[in-house]
Amino acid sequence: xxxxxxxxIVPPVYAAPSxxxxxxxxxxxxxxxxxxxxYGEQVSTRSNVSEQQNxxxxxxxxxxxxxLVLLSGGYVLSDQQYTKDSQPSYTSLVGSLQLDLGNNYQPxxxxxxxxxxSLLNAPDAIDISTNREERSTLSVMPSVRWRPxxxxxxxxxxxxxxxxxxxxxxxxxxxxxxxxxxLRDINKIxxxxxxxxxxxxxxxxxxxxxxxxxxxxxSFSTKLRHLHYSVSAGANRVxxxxxxxxxxxxxxxxxxxxxxxxxxxxxDLSRRVSDSSSGNGAMFGGTPTTTxxxxxxxxxxxxxxxxxxxxxVCERCTLGFSAGRSKENYQSLDExxxxxxxxxxxxxxxxxxxxLSMSYRxxxxxxxxxxxxxxxxxxxxxxxxxxxxxxxxxxxxxxxQYIRDSVSSLATYDENIVGxxxxxxx
Numbered sequence: 001x002x003x004x005x006x007x008x009i010v011p012p013v014y015a016a017p018s019x020x021x022x023x024x025x026x027x028x029x030x031x032x033x034x035x036x037x038x039y040g041e042q043v044s045t046r047s048n049v050s051e052q053q054n055x056x057x058x059x060x061x062x063x064x065x066x067x068l069v070l071l072s073g074g075y076v077l078s079d080q081q082y083t084k085d086s087q088p089s090y091t092s093l094v095g096s097l098q099l100d101l102g103n104n105y106q107p108x109x110x111x112x113x114x115x116x117x118s119l120l121n122a123p124d125a126i127d128i129s130t131n132r133e134e135r136s137t138l139s140v141m142p143s144v145r146w147r148p149x150x151x152x153x154x155x156x157x158x159x160x161x162x163x164x165x166x167x168x169x170x171x172x173x174x175x176x177x178x179x180x181x182x183l184r185d186i187n188k189i190x191x192x193x194x195x196x197x198x199x200x201x202x203x204x205x206x207x208x209x210x211x212x213x214x215x216x217x218x219s220f221s222t223k224l225r226h227l228h229y230s231v232s233a234g235a236n237r238v239x240x241x242x243x244x245x246x247x248x249x250x251x252x253x254x255x256x257x258x259x260x261x262x263x264x265x266x267x268d269l270s271r272r273v274s275d276s277s278s279g280n281g282a283m284f285g286g287t288p289t290t291t292x293x294x295x296x297x298x299x300x301x302x303x304x305x306x307x308x309x310x311x312x313v314c315e316r317c318t319l320g321f322s323a324g325r326s327k328e329n330y331q332s333l334d335e336x337x338x339x340x341x342x343x344x345x346x347x348x349x350x351x352x353x354x355x356l357s358m359s360y361r362x363x364x365x366x367x368x369x370x371x372x373x374x375x376x377x378x379x380x381x382x383x384x385x386x387x388x389x390x391x392x393x394x395x396x397x398x399x400x401q402y403i404r405d406s407v408s409s410l411a412t413y414d415e416n417i418v419g420x421x422x423x424x425x426x
Contacts, residue, residue, distance in 0.1 A: 024426055025059035031419025036086035038126050038404075040412040051084045055421075060095075068106075073097030075116070080129070090129035092118045104145075104153075111141045119279075121168065123337060123365065124374045126404075126411055134166040135279070153183045159199075163277050170205035171296065173277035190222040193232075201275060209296045211240040213273060215251055229256040236273045238298060238331075245331075249273055249300050262312035271302045300329040305341075316349040334371045340364045353388040376406035396421040 036051035061074040075095030082089065093116045102109035115137045125131040143157030161175040177199030185191045197215040219232030234251040254269040276296050305324035313319060322343040329336050340363075347357040364377040384398035400417040 021061075021063040023059075023061045025057070025061075025423055026425075027057045027059070027421055027423040029055040029057075029419055029421040031055070031417050033415055033417045035413060035415040036082065036084065038128060038413045038415060040409055049084055049086045051082060051086050053083065054081045055079070056081075068102060070100040071098070073099075073114075082129075087129040090132055092132065092134055094118050105147070107145050109143045109145060109157075111139075111143070113137075113139045122373075123335065124367075124376060124406075124411070126413075133168060136164045136166075137278070138162045138164075151185045155179075155181045155183070157181075165277075171277050172204045173201055173275070174204075175199055175201045175278075189224060190220070193217075193219045193221075195219075201277075203277065203296055205296065208242045210242065211238055211275075211298060213238055217251060219253075226260050227256075227258050230254075238273060240298070247331075263308065263310045265306075265308045267306045269304050271300070274299045274301055295333045295335065297333045297335070298331040300331070302327040302329075314348075318347050320345045334368065335373065336368045336371065337373070338366045340366075355386050357384050357386070358382070359384075374406055374408045374411060376404060376408075376411060378402065378404040392425050394423045394425070396423070 031053050032050070033053060034048060034050050036049040036053065039048055055078060057076055057078040059074065059076040062071065064071040073096060075093060075097075077091075077093050079091045080089060095116055097112075097114040099112040100109070101111075117135045117137075119133045119135055120127060121131050121133040139159060139161045141157055141159040143155050146154045148154065157179045159175070159177045159179070161177070163171075163173045163175075165171050177197060179195055179197045181193060181195040183191060183193045195215075195217045197213075197217070199213045199215075201211055201213065203209040214237040215234055217232050217234035219230060221230035222228070230253070232251075232253045236249045236251045237246070238249070239246050250271055251273070252269070252271050254267070256265075256267040258265045275298050303324070303326045305322070307320065307322040309318060309320035311318045320343075322341070324339075324341045326339040326341075327337075328339070341361070343359070343361045345357065345359040347355055349355050359380075359382045361380045362377065364375075366375045367373040379402070381401045382398055384396055386394060386396040388394040397420050398418070400419075402413075402415040402417075404411065404413050406412045
């Protein structure tokens with residue numbers, strides 16, 4: 001499963017190398033932490049462990065395009081070693097792949113996507129290797145298109161999605177969906193779309209959790225020189241026959257992106273229905289920011305986020321800010337939560353090959369009083385300097401601090417880290 005992404009990437013790259021971009025990054029990091037086991041100072045029966053930790057990574061990025069094929073993807077295979085065995089060694093594969101066969105004007109089209117994510121095994125878990133989980137999601141969607149006119153397009157498609165967990169196999173699921181959509185180009189920059197979707201989600205652990213999801217959505221999008229935006233609205237109908245349950249929830253999405261010579265701004269609002277198997281997604285690469293819910297249930301997810309970056313302050317520097325809120329409402333489980341995030345970063349170019357950067361990120365997860373979960377907040381600070389010696393070799397030195405506060409003293413701790421990372425790219 002960890003090599004699935006690499007297997008997908010290699011054949012198209014060697015098929016026509018002149019049209020491809022193919023990059024490999026080899027990196028080794030060593031860091032020193034003063035709290036490897038992430039224990040709080042107030043826990044008198046335990047002591048913090050100072051430890052050297054080593055991380056080795058192989059990253060692959062590929063892009064291929066032609067009249068019939070579009071492929072893009074990237075994966076990072078990493079292995080983290082703990083010199084004092086504060087945690088078990090951990091190997092993971094994180095990345096994504098998208099393959100499209102057939103262009104917009106052809107009657108047949110195939111879309112294949114794959115995502116491998118690193119998660120925490122519970123919403124309130126501490127980020128140590130024994131609490132890590134991996135989720136692999138494979139989606140295959142063939143479709144048939146018909147263009148009754150230059151401005152209109154009708155598409156019928158089916159999608160098969162398979163969600164597989166590395167450890168929590170009882171959360172594996174499959175989804176079969178059918179969609180009928182009509183798209184009309186209003187002009188060169190704007191279009192509208194109407195779609196009807198029917199899907200069935202099945203869980204391997206028990207058919208009692210299976211459900212049907214029926215959706216109707218209308219959307220509008222436009223693309224101007226500096227402003228891109230899209231908006232959609234509809235309804236989701238959920239049917240769970242085993243529990244004799246049926247309910248309807250709104251479905252909407254608003255995405256706004258604005259960019260000029262000095263600034264870039266983005267706003268996203270959405271509401272959708274998901275489940276504990278598919279979850280709410282995970283970011284690509286780095287420390288896992290999302291979690292794998294323990295129980296199986298249907299989730300009504302509302303999300304809002306915005307970001308802004310600018311290089312207006314000076315020619316050599318860049319500033320960025322981001323904020324977001326996610327609200328998760330479970331149908332049956334007492335897992336309802338609100339997640340607030342805040343981030344800021346600044347970078348300054350030193351000479352031709354150096355850059356100094358600073359970043360801050362906070363995350364607060366609050367559970368309802370009826371939940372057995374423990375609310376917490378964490379803050380991450382980092383100061384780093386990166387330098388590219390030659391076209392293929394670069395180095396990064398960093399200082400990090402993690403502060404976690406929880407209603408549980410066992411999950412409250414501070415950690416300070418210094419480290420160096422070397423990367424060779426070709």
